[in-house]
Amino acid sequence: MKHVFVRAALAAALILPFAAQAHKMWIVPSTTVVSSDDAWVTVDAAVSNDLYYPDHFPAQLDQLVITAPDGTQVKPENPWTGKYRSAFDLPVPQKGTYRIALVNQGLFANYEVDGQKKRWRGSAADLKTAIPANAKDVKVSEMASRVETFVTQGKPGGAALKPTGKGLELVPVTQPNDLVTGEKATFQLLLDGKPAGNLKVTAIDGATRYRNAQDEMDTQTDKDGKFSFTFATPGMYWVNASTEDDKTSTKEAKQRRVAYTATLEVLPQ
């Protein structure tokens, strides 16, 4: 039961990034740039109010997809889920960019039973049995979200950066592990592999805990799905975009919510 609740809360955090300003899902590596082939990084993942300060729910590591520069999937070392965060280690022996993602896909339902509001999250296969027959106002939506970060050994690049063609994805114009203050960084957003034009993109400097305001930076993707930020201060930035459409894969769901979040490290000049 508790598990279901956590799942529902996670789902809410994922699909309502603007409505629920409070909860942000993130994945943050100890460093994004390494310079030896026996280097390791350690990674935290959680849903929290303040950025990169775990105080709410741990992220679920069963959603973890780690892609090495050669395109192969790799498993995390020492995975652990605690009260407020999940953590794991990752050796990065290959030259190039590793993509570390929490990929979430599923159905989300709101309904009412005996005047009580309920919510459920699960797979299409479980939908029929999960919702009671006497449920009223059943609203099913599909969601697809990706929360990810990048770590590079040596020169950035490689097969991990190739889009999968599912949901919202970031494609580098500027390499994600090549960001410095004062230089324009440009990326492209794809929705199901096609340019995601006219979408709002938000970037927040991760040290929100030490500021009075969120200091959100907003921009818009152009018709090619491209957007740019010039970061004034170094730090780990939380970059987010989301949209809705009706391209669902399940007939019960009329609406699909898609979200993308990246943690990008900006180094000082």
Add this chain to the structure above:
Amino acid sequence: MRRMLPLALCFLAAPVAAADMNLTVEIPTLKVAEYHRPYVAVWVEREDHTVAANLAVWYDVKKASGEGTKWLKDMRQWWRRSGRDQTMPIDGVSGATRPAGQHQLRFTDGKPPLGTLAPGHYELIVEAAREVGGHETQRIAFDWPAKAPVHLSAKGTDELGQITLDLNP
């Protein structure tokens, strides 16, 4: 006319002796509880920030199984511009970390690691990063080749001391 002569000789002599670059890098003595020698990279950048020559990379070369390379990324400007494209150690460029003091480096036009720089405007960059310490980058702009002897300098504030660059035609 007689006064012009030595100068003319001087110009005539120039192509014979290869142009050179004399560099002094001072690593300051720091009174800190835990001192580690800095990692230092010295390189020449073109106006578009591409690297024209890697002149020196001082890092912990003696550590077992290349463990010293782990911290090369901390010289983050150099790492981004050039380091990440290199296979360490770099022949004739990389070497062990140096103690505090003045370090003389001499480079000759046409010979590695300086090689042949096309005439133009450049920047010499010295970047230092120290374990449990700070990070500092100093830049000296210069024109190559020098038409007359040029003395240039920069002064670091934390991890680098006096840096002098003498260019000879």
